[in-house]
Amino acid sequence: MTDPAATHGLWADLCRPDFSPAESDFSIIGIPFDGLASARKGASHGPERIRFWSQHMTPFSEDRTRLKNIRICDLGDIGISHPARDFERVRKNVAALPNVPILLGGDHSVTIPIFQGQRERFKDKRLGVLWMDAHPDLCDEFNGSKFSHACVLRRGLEFGIKPEDVCLVGLRSWEYQEIDLIENGGLNVYTAADVAERGMKPIAADVHKILSRCDAVHVSLDIDCLDPAFAPGTGIPDSGGMTSREVITLIKSLQGLKLVGLDVVEVAPPLDESEATVFAALKIIMEFIAVIVRERQPGL
Numbered sequence: 001m002t003d004p005a006a007t008h009g010l011w012a013d014l015c016r017p018d019f020s021p022a023e024s025d026f027s028i029i030g031i032p033f034d035g036l037a038s039a040r041k042g043a044s045h046g047p048e049r050i051r052f053w054s055q056h057m058t059p060f061s062e063d064r065t066r067l068k069n070i071r072i073c074d075l076g077d078i079g080i081s082h083p084a085r086d087f088e089r090v091r092k093n094v095a096a097l098p099n100v101p102i103l104l105g106g107d108h109s110v111t112i113p114i115f116q117g118q119r120e121r122f123k124d125k126r127l128g129v130l131w132m133d134a135h136p137d138l139c140d141e142f143n144g145s146k147f148s149h150a151c152v153l154r155r156g157l158e159f160g161i162k163p164e165d166v167c168l169v170g171l172r173s174w175e176y177q178e179i180d181l182i183e184n185g186g187l188n189v190y191t192a193a194d195v196a197e198r199g200m201k202p203i204a205a206d207v208h209k210i211l212s213r214c215d216a217v218h219v220s221l222d223i224d225c226l227d228p229a230f231a232p233g234t235g236i237p238d239s240g241g242m243t244s245r246e247v248i249t250l251i252k253s254l255q256g257l258k259l260v261g262l263d264v265v266e267v268a269p270p271l272d273e274s275e276a277t278v279f280a281a282l283k284i285i286m287e288f289i290a291v292i293v294r295e296r297q298p299g300l
């Protein structure tokens with residue numbers, strides 16, 4: 001990389017072009033698609049800017065967990081021009097991975113085939129989901145599409161993820177068609193207001209207890225779970241969201257769970273000239289990686 005802003009190699013020097021998924025701890029896949037975002041677009045630029053600034057990351061977490069012995073394989077992007085057809089490629093790619101995928105959206109619709117792929121990988125296992133978002137995305141159909149970014153978790157439940165194995169954190173915006181599932185659907189709901197009132201630590205403890213019953217846990221993080229003060233570059237910024245610190249606290253508390261994947265979606269760089277939204281996404285990704293490193297190498 002020749003850009004002077006690049007102080008490190010791709011993914012904090014942890015990625016080499018010759019690493020294969022089989023010999024790596026993590027696989028990065030970009031899905032630069034925002035065709036199903038309902039308001040403002042721009043998330044298709046997420047993977048490129050996140051990768052670019054990954055060259056500015058250092059191979060440490062904030063508590064100085066050493067990351068240098070892990071390997072990251074960057075598999076590039078999966079292009080989506082026709083969701084009904086191309087989402088299938090995402091599903092197949094995820095289903096075949098031997099390590100922990102970190103997927104970069106794209107609008108949240110890309111998580112639909114990610115859920116499918118993860119269900120396939122862990123088909124005989126209990127797959128739990130930590131859903132961090134301003135929105136529950138539980139609509140059956142939105143803007144005439146069942147693949148809309150407002151329908152993602154609804155599809156996930158249809159793929160066999162059990163409501164009691166889903167924790168939603170940071171919620172604060174609703175559609176009428178979501179209310180019954182939210183109030184009577186058996187999901188574990190922690191609103192952004194709950195986080196502000198109770199504090200993240202007790203909520204993170206609840207989430208850990210619930211997800212510890214699962215054999216595999218996927219984390220889906222819509223960057224709009226953060227307050228727009230921390231992440232303005234997203235299609236639908238919704239005030240009253242979580243702080244970066246609260247989200248990092250929750251990520252770090254996942255230690256001990258069987259984490260099998262992360263997607264970070266709705267990062268829309270054209271909507272944030274400062275690129276703070278991109279850096280927020282990267283910080284969360286590095287802390288997620290560190291959780292898994294600490295799990296494997298206690299004491300680091």
Ligand SMILES: [Mn+2]
Pocket residue numbers: 133134135222224225266
């Ligand atoms: Mn959202």
